[in-house]
Every structure is written in structure tokens, then in C-alpha cells.
Amino acid sequence: MTLSQWDRRIRRANELTSTYPFAAEGLRFYSRVATFQKSLYEEIQKALPVLPKILSDAPLRDELDLFALLPKFPGFLSAIEQVAPAPLAQAAVDLSQKGAAVWQRVIQDFWLAEAESPAEVSAAEEDATNEADEAIPSQRLLAWIFLQPYAEYLANRRAPMHLDGTPSLCPLCGGKPVVGVLRSEGDGAKKSLICMLCAHEWNFRRIYCPACGEEREPQMAFYSASEIAHVRVDVCDTCHTYLKTVDLTKTGLALPVVDELATIPLDLWANEHGYRKLQVNLLGA
Ligand SMILES: [Zn+2]
Ligand SMILES: [Zn+2]
Structure with missing residues (x-):
């Protein structure tokens, strides 16, 4: 992924703000988040040495350059404070007052966790801390937003790998996967x-x-709505x-990660029909 990938996300979020007015607030927030993530990605790229793409089987999460990342965290928190909805903005204020040792723990906890979504913190985990119940998912959401550019940077340094099977x-x-994609292949589409x-x-x-x-x-079905035909x-029943x-294959204009955020009515439909999302998105839907 190159820098222009961030620009494409920001542009798509801005486009969809008028297409899907019901999602406008979330998309505006996402667009500001992506703008910050873009600059963080650029800083990471400058701070870390330029190396050729590596062929590696080691899990990406074996790497975590806290030396490069931690100094960026206070600036990230104050940016979030200015653009986030009230509860998340407050969480950023609270966290910014806690200092580097806590920041490091929040970042490490997210990075090392086995890909749990911020909304899925177990009761046991909440009991194990002295934080208010609400604070923990917010902290993890902050860590998630902060770590995405770094994770993408590491992923982009990897040479394409051969996959056995379909993990x-x-x-x-x-x-976890946050969204699926269908792309044209021959007469059909590949997922x-x-x-x-x-x-x-x-x-x-x-x-x-x-x-x-x-x-x-028969157990695997899909639902679509005519107003949002491309998503x-x-x-799974x-x-x-x-x-x-x-x-x-229905529209080449879509950008899966952003269109996923915007198509809220589909989440409402799924929730009403008793389905639970595999991975909650950055907007908590
Ligand atoms: Zn990944
Ligand atoms: Zn299933």
C-alpha cells in the first residue's frame, strides 16, 4: 500500500458523506482519522530505515518499534481529542494524562492480543483491571487506530507470500477480516x-x-438491499x-474498507436478524 492509498480512503469517505447522509458523521470522523494516519505513516516511513522487501514467515506482530511509536502517541491523542465523538475524545483526554508507562501498556496489549475486537473484551479481562468498564474498549480502539499505519507499513515491507489453503x-x-471483497475473475468473481x-x-x-x-x-447465505447494491x-446460519x-464487479469506485463503514443499514438489518459481526469496525458498528 502506498501513500496514495490513504488519499483514496479520505477521498472515498468524503464522496460517501453525500451519498449516504445517514453515515455522514461517522465518515467525517473517519476522514480525519485517516488524515492523521496518513501523516503517521509518512513519519514512520521517514523514521525507519529504507530496506528491501523481506520474505518472512515470522508473524508481523513479532515486531513492535516502541522507540519510534511512543513519541507519536501524545500527538495522536490530542488529534483524536479534537475530532472524535465525545466518549472517545474523553477517553483520549484521560489516557493522555496517564503517561508513557500506561501508553506503552495500552499499545502493547492491543498489539499482542490475538486480534480481539475492541467490543469483545471479556468480562474476565475487565475484572482484572481497575479501570471503568467503558474505558477499556475505548483505550483499545485508540490503540487500534494508532497502530494501523505502523501495521500497514510492516505489511507493505513484506514480499508477496504463497498461501496454503484459505486462513x-x-x-x-x-x-480478523474486517470486510470481504469480490473482484472480477474470468466469467465470475473471486473473493x-x-x-x-x-x-x-x-x-x-x-x-x-x-x-x-x-x-x-444452505447455511451460508447473503442479503443485499437494492439501494446499496454493491455491498x-x-x-452464517x-x-x-x-x-x-x-x-x-458492480462498481469499481468503491473502496471496501470505507464502503464498509458507510453502509450502516446493512448492519442494522444483520443485528435485527440476530447476526453478530465477525469484526466490529473503527466506528464501533
Ligand atoms: Zn493483518
Ligand atoms: Zn459460521
């Missing part, structure tokens, strides 16, 4: 998934549940999980 978690960093953390995209099977491995066709909800898939 349900990101083959580079172990993150891939995009990682919630490092944005790596890997090939996936058309009919296969990334949550439970279900592959029987569908892939549901075995584990009641869903993930949206952006169909690029």
Missing part, C-alpha cells in the same frame, strides 16, 4: 478478505464461514456471524 485470520498479522489491522488482502473461498468454518451452501451481508462483502 480465516490474516496470514501476516493474525488479525478475498481484508485485515482489520494491517489491511493485507488475501484470497478466500466464496462459500466458507471465516468464523466457524461452515461450508454447506452484501454474508451470513450455523454460528450467526456476518461480515460485509464489497462487490467490486
